[in-house]
Amino acid sequence: MNEQLISRVRTLAKTEKYKQDSFFFCGSPSDMPNEALLSACEAWLAAVESGQRDPAVSERLISELERIAPARPTGILLENANAEGAGNAFVIWNLLDHRAEL
Numbered sequence: 001m002n003e004q005l006i007s008r009v010r011t012l013a014k015t016e017k018y019k020q021d022s023f024f025f026c027g028s029p030s031d032m033p034n035e036a037l038l039s040a041c042e043a044w045l046a047a048v049e050s051g052q053r054d055p056a057v058s059e060r061l062i063s064e065l066e067r068i069a070p071a072r073p074t075g076i077l078l079e080n081a082n083a084e085g086a087g088n089a090f091v092i093w094n095l096l097d098h099r100a101e102l
Contacts, residue, residue: 008094008095009045012088012095017038020038044102
């Protein structure tokens with residue numbers, strides 16, 4: 001398993017967890033948490049950590065990523081997307097580009 005992919009899923013999970021915590025503790029998040037994405041990330045990470053790759057869990061994560069993926073702008077190189085301010089969009093695009101490894 002590619003450590004970069006694991007790191008990217010962790011990044012998404014941490015972002016969604018932060019949004020969730022902000023929503024419940026502060027009442028005014030900057031962005032609404034995506035419960036389905038958080039759950040899919042956590043399930044996938046648990047499967048990876050246990051060494052039990054589950055195709056259904058991977059498919060659930062991929063489906064959720066496809067559902068929320070923003071349109072990829074033309075002219076942005078994926079390698080430079082994070083530096084150009086794409087943020088989570090870069091993580092999502094990268095994971096979808098490597099869906100076969102999930």
